[in-house]
Amino acid sequence: MAHLELQGARILLVDDQPANLDVLCELLEAEGCKVSMAPNGQLALKLAPQVLPDLILLDVMMPGMDGYEVCRRLKQLPETREIPVIFITAQDQTESGVAGFAAGSVDYIPKPFRDQEVRIRVQTHLRLSRLSRELAAKNEELTEKNRQLAEEVAQRKALKGQLSMISEREIERWGLKGFVGQSPTFQRSFKEIRLLQESVTTSVLITGESGTGKELVARAIHFGSPRCEGPFVPVNCAAIPGELVESLLFGHVRGAFTGADSDRIGYFQMAHGGTLFLDEIGEMPLELQAKLLRVLEDGEVRRIGEREGRKVEVRVLAATNVELSDRIKKGVFRQDLYFRLARYLVAVPPLRQRQEDIPLLAQHFLQLFAKEMGREVPELSAEVSEALKAYSFPGNVRELKNIIERALIESGGGVLRAHHLHFLPEAATAMVTAAPASATQELPWDLEEAEAWLIKRAIARTDGNLSEAARLLGTNRNRIYRALAQEEHRGQGGRARHEAGSQ
Numbered sequence: 211m212a213h214l215e216l217q218g219a220r221i222l223l224v225d226d227q228p229a230n231l232d233v234l235c236e237l238l239e240a241e242g243c244k245v246s247m248a249p250n251g252q253l254a255l256k257l258a259p260q261v262l263p264d265l266i267l268l269d270v271m272m273p274g275m276d277g278y279e280v281c282r283r284l285k286q287l288p289e290t291r292e293i294p295v296i297f298i299t300a301q302d303q304t305e306s307g308v309a310g311f312a313a314g315s316v317d318y319i320p321k322p323f324r325d326q327e328v329r330i331r332v333q334t335h336l337r338l339s340r341l342s343r344e345l346a347a348k349n350e351e352l353t354e355k356n357r358q359l360a361e362e363v364a365q366r367k368a369l370k371g372q373l374s375m376i377s378e379r380e381i382e383r384w385g386l387k388g389f390v391g392q393s394p395t396f397q398r399s400f401k402e403i404r405l406l407q408e409s410v411t412t413s414v415l416i417t418g419e420s421g422t423g424k425e426l427v428a429r430a431i432h433f434g435s436p437r438c439e440g441p442f443v444p445v446n447c448a449a450i451p452g453e454l455v456e457s458l459l460f461g462h463v464r465g466a467f468t469g470a471d472s473d474r475i476g477y478f479q480m481a482h483g484g485t486l487f488l489d490e491i492g493e494m495p496l497e498l499q500a501k502l503l504r505v506l507e508d509g510e511v512r513r514i515g516e517r518e519g520r521k522v523e524v525r526v527l528a529a530t531n532v533e534l535s536d537r538i539k540k541g542v543f544r545q546d547l548y549f550r551l552a553r554y555l556v557a558v559p560p561l562r563q564r565q566e567d568i569p570l571l572a573q574h575f576l577q578l579f580a581k582e583m584g585r586e587v588p589e590l591s592a593e594v595s596e597a598l599k600a601y602s603f604p605g606n607v608r609e610l611k612n613i614i615e616r617a618l619i620e621s622g623g624g625v626l627r628a629h630h631l632h633f634l635p636e637a638a639t640a641m642v643t644a645a646p647a648s649a650t651q652e653l654p655w656d657l658e659e660a661e662a663w664l665i666k667r668a669i670a671r672t673d674g675n676l677s678e679a680a681r682l683l684g685t686n687r688n689r690i691y692r693a694l695a696q697e698e699h700r701g702q703g704g705r706a707r708h709e710a711g712s713q
Contacts, residue, residue, distance in 0.1 A: 215340070219242075222245075225272070230269065250273070254266075254268070265336055268280060268295050268297055270310070281295050284314070285314040293339075294336075294339050296315060296317045299320060317335060391570060392566060393564035393565075399556060407435045414552075414556060415530070417556070420531045420605070420684045423558055425529065427556060428485070428529065437484050437485055441481055446490055449490075455495060457476070459498070462516075465515065466516075467514065470514075478511045484524065485526075488528040490529065492543060499543065503550055505522075561606045569590065569599070572610065575610070576588065576626070579614065580618065583618070583619075585623045591626060591627060594617075598613075598631070605634075605683065605684025617630035634668075662694070665694065
């Protein structure tokens with residue numbers, strides 16, 4: 211019965227005696243070995259790199275080049291250096307053994323050799339050679355893993371250092387110093403933020419119109435709390451395609467679905483130890499809300515395609531510019547999720563409700579942009595302050611910031627004047643009474659029609675770019691879609707009534 215170690219093993223026999231070659235060849239082939247033969251050392255040196263045997267049986271006494279010299283040369287060649295060599299010798303065993311080991315052999319077989327001894331020695335050294343190769347491969351694999359681990363540790367240290375530096379800058383940028391205002395409504399929000407900075411686990415729902423600074427509130431809560439050393443991960447729920455929401459939030463494993471070419475961690479795991487900010491939470495698909503609620507309750511996420519969940523330690527802050535109570539009534543937002551998110555509710559007031567803060571904010575943005583542009587901070591004239599306070603700012607603080615940045619650019623570093631201010635004429639309804647009648651003749655006085663009129667003007671101004679139109683109006687694309695759909699519905703109703711009356 212052939213031994214498993216011998217089956218398929220490549221053996222090179224080197225001996226100047228044909229009878230020895232025949233006997234060894236017959237013996238080893240009967241065990242399933244693949245045998246090559248060389249009658250002298252010169253041919254063996256040529257044949258070995260070509261055949262690349264698993265083991266070489268080498269006679270010591272050969273004319274021309276003896277076995278010791280052949281072995282030494284084999285050990286000098288990169289291709290054959292690791293191939294084990296067993297000497298076949300009729301010399302004194304001790305003397306030939308010492309000389310053979312000095313030349314690089316692993317063992318020797320005395321002549322006349324016995325079949326069983328040949329089998330055992332060949333089998334033993336084939337096994338040792340295989341184990342040696344496997345050990346070398348494992349060592350190489352371990353070395354590579356250690357290298358990768360060392361690189362990862364170095365990267366983590368570097369990222370931690372960067373995060374520490376970023377956090378310091380973010381605390382300065384997004385902390386309470388970034389809040390400007392003296393109005394009572396602002397001061398109430400300011401006190402709430404201070405309270406929430408001390409509570410590191412309470413989930414918060416931040417409400418307010420688009421552009422009021424809901425993300426600024428979320429960042430201030432995070433960077434003013436002990437969580438500031440952890441990541442702050444902002445996610446716009448309205449901007450994620452519905453089919454990707456679950457994967458992006460919770461992650462997936464390779465092969466979980468078409469296109470999942472590798473493992474991916476989700477936003478929850480990215481925010482581990484820090485804060486996850488879910489902006490426009492009202493736009494999250496209903497089917498995902500139950501899974502989000504489960505994560506909030508259990509503190510555990512499960513990647514798509516994975517059986518076991520993973521613990522995450524994350525504080526969730528959510529924001530919305532729509533009335534979630536209306537969405538709950540319509541059945542598109544879960545009430546239990548609302549109560550889980552709104553353990554503490556922060557309402558960010560629109561800019562029109564804190565008009566006394568407008569000049570302070572304008573001066574704050576002037577200083578910010580002047581510093582970025584390397585300019586002196588210009589003076590804010592009285593006419594500019596009055597014009598700003600007379601405007602309704604449908605885009606809230608974001609719109610004010612954009613107006614001030616453009617005004618600073620146009621002023622060239624001089625005093626800001628009223629003509630440097632560029633308000634949206636489509637949205638300047640708060641200034642209607644001060645404008646000539648001709649400027650407002652086309653403005654409809656029905657609220658829904660007025661909204662549609664403003665949207666159409668913004669779309670025309672941006673050459674049909676809905677995203678830019680939404681930005682100009684301080685709203686989002688979904689609201690524009692709804693308003694246009696309602697306008698189309700009203701138009702169809704009007705045509706139907708007209709047709710009915712003409713019959």
